[in-house]
Amino acid sequence: MSLSEFYSGMRKGFPIALGYLPIAIAFGLLAKIVGLSIQSSILMSAVVFAGASQFIALNLLLAETNHWQIIFTVLIINLRHFLMSAFISQRINKKSRKLLPLLAFGITDETFSLISLNLHTNNNLSFVLGINLSAYIGWVAGTVIGVAVGKGLPVIVQTSMGIALYVMFIGLLIPGIKKSKEKLAVSLIAVGINSYLYWGPALISSLNKGWKIMITVVITCTLGSLIFKGVTNNE
Amino acid sequence: MNNLLGLIIGMAIVTYIPRFLPFILFSFKQMPSFFKRFLYFVPYAVLSALIFPEVLSATNNTSSALVGSTIALILALLEIDLSLVVIGGILGVYVSELLF
Known part of the structure; x- marks a missing residue:
């Protein structure tokens, strides 16, 4: 400590x-x-x-x-x-x-x-x-x-x-998405997916917040890691 | 409500498991690069999902929420200290709630 x-x-x-x-x-x-x-x-x-x-x-x-x-x-x-x-x-x-x-x-x-x-x-x-x-x-x-x-x-x-x-x-x-277009793209994808989960069909929008965040994060990060293969992990 | 203590302990256990398990599972292993890239984006995906669209209903009305978050957005673009971003956003909402 x-x-x-x-x-x-x-x-x-x-x-x-x-x-x-x-x-x-x-x-x-x-x-x-x-x-x-x-x-x-x-x-x-x-x-x-x-x-x-x-x-x-x-x-x-x-x-x-x-x-x-x-x-x-x-x-x-x-x-x-x-x-x-x-x-x-x-x-x-x-x-x-x-x-x-x-x-x-x-x-x-x-x-x-x-x-x-x-x-x-x-x-x-x-x-x-x-x-x-x-x-x-x-x-x-x-x-x-x-x-x-x-x-x-x-x-x-x-x-x-x-x-x-x-x-x-x-x-x-x-500050993060200002400096990196990959992060900006990922952020926009997440906003898009999450908005759909909130405003989409009742069956989806009735999910609780925990599900919505998890679904958004899993889809977004999967897409991100498929699209941007060159991101560094040293940050 | 006789078994409330049991409920609280049960809730404590199930909230703790997802928080702690990864430290056992992943601490000592080298991850495949796909999963590393996946994790790289997690903070940004989490933050974005936490902000939008919920921020719109964070206050009494959408317009004061928009004022507060726009002020925060500008302050954040200037990369000033985080506490000031937060205080700026709160004051923005306070003033617009007074005005409207």
Whole structure:
């Protein structure tokens, strides 16, 4: 462990914490409405640490869905993280192998985005753990605030902060696709496929977010690797 | 809701498996070059899919979402610090929600 790398990761992860906060507060509020105890709500955020899954679990609980069915749905939603962890597993510095299980726990769409685009300049495990911890604090603290305070942020603040994670994704994506026409092409293909999955036939658009992302990523990256055979892997 | 703890533990396990399994499967192996190229594009495909079209419904109305993301797009093209891109986007939405 390198403490300075760890702190630098924590600073890097700040935008994620900021983006998670209002969503986690909303989760805490909804959990209370669904009837979860304070302890259960906080425990769920602390051990599951997956936004979309937790919201869907609440909806299914409200509909009195069988618990095994909820668990299965959550598994499906999170299969996409397999691709993200596969990416990180190839590039992370494995000097502190013992900490890899801890690192894996912190992989979310948001931490992955930030980590993957920093790995070429910094593949230090402490740095990545710092990013993950920032995100985790934002998520758990937000949940605590939501269940304890019992009311959300002012509507306009909540709405404005709702854009935070999306603009972070934009901030991460643009510098990459600006410099590489392969990445730009791949990005446009992904947007096209994902838009079809959202606005296409009802059978497709009714799929959950996890499926949509996974389908988009698998098709896009397959096409990308078939079309652009010369991309370097040294980045 | 008597078995809520079981549900939470089950959810924790199934969210952890896809996150951790690749570290066991791929850490020590050389991958075929097709899969390497595939992975090379994963961050960009993931980011693009996360952004569009969901960003359009990230706020109360599409126009404030568009204002926020356009500001972010411009700031990102200038390659300024990520935190400023995020703050710029949030402020863009805040101001347009106040105005419209």
